[in-house]
Amino acid sequence: MTTVQAAASRIICPHQDCGRDNDAGRQACSACGGALEAFTSLYLLPAWFYNQGLLAYHAGNSQKAALCLRLSAELASSDPAPRVLLGKLHAQRGDLDAAITCWLEALEAAPRHETALTCLFEAKQILDSRKKGMKGQKGQKRRAIRRK
Numbered sequence: 470m471t472t473v474q475a476a477a478s479r480i481i482c483p484h485q486d487c488g489r490d491n492d493a494g495r496q497a498c499s500a501c502g503g504a505l506e507a508f509t510s511l512y513l514l515p516a517w518f519y520n521q522g523l524l525a526y527h528a529g530n531s532q533k534a535a536l537c538l539r540l541s542a543e544l545a546s547s548d549p550a551p552r553v554l555l556g557k558l559h560a561q562r563g564d565l566d567a568a569i570t571c572w573l574e575a576l577e578a579a580p581r582h583e584t585a586l587t588c589l590f591e592a593k594q595i596l597d598s599r600k601k602g603m604k605g606q607k608g609q610k611r612r613a614i615r616r617k
């Protein structure tokens with residue numbers, strides 16, 4: 470199930486030669502005293518875009534959802550959630566190839582992601598049944614030709 474994401478709870482100090490692991494929400498780094506406020510809001514962006522994408526997805530606004538989820542995925546490359554949902558959007562629009570690409574990318578970030586695995590399995594079943602359907606059509610054509 471897709472859930473709203475919580476923002477990051479840790480902020481790594483980005484100031485030169487520091488790298489201290491701080492609690493999110495701190496105004497200044499506990500080691501070097503460098504300002505963290507601006508960076509804190511940067512850390513919030515992927516979750517914010519994901520949540521906007523999720524809202525748009527449930528509201529049926531697939532264009533806005535795709536844009537927000539793509540931004541979230543770009544900003545948080547190790548987070549599978551935006552890619553899983555983006556894949557679902559592609560699948561709903563009938564673009565199974567793009568959907569599969571998204572789910573494979575999600576699995577690169579999280580190899581046992583249950584939803585991504587389930588979606589890929591279902592996509593494979595659809596592709597397999599399409600192949601069978603095409604074979605069936607060819608067989609019917611052959612029979613039709615033979616009848617002539």
Ligand SMILES: [Zn+2]
Pocket residue numbers: 482483484487488489498499500501502503
């Ligand atoms: Zn620092």
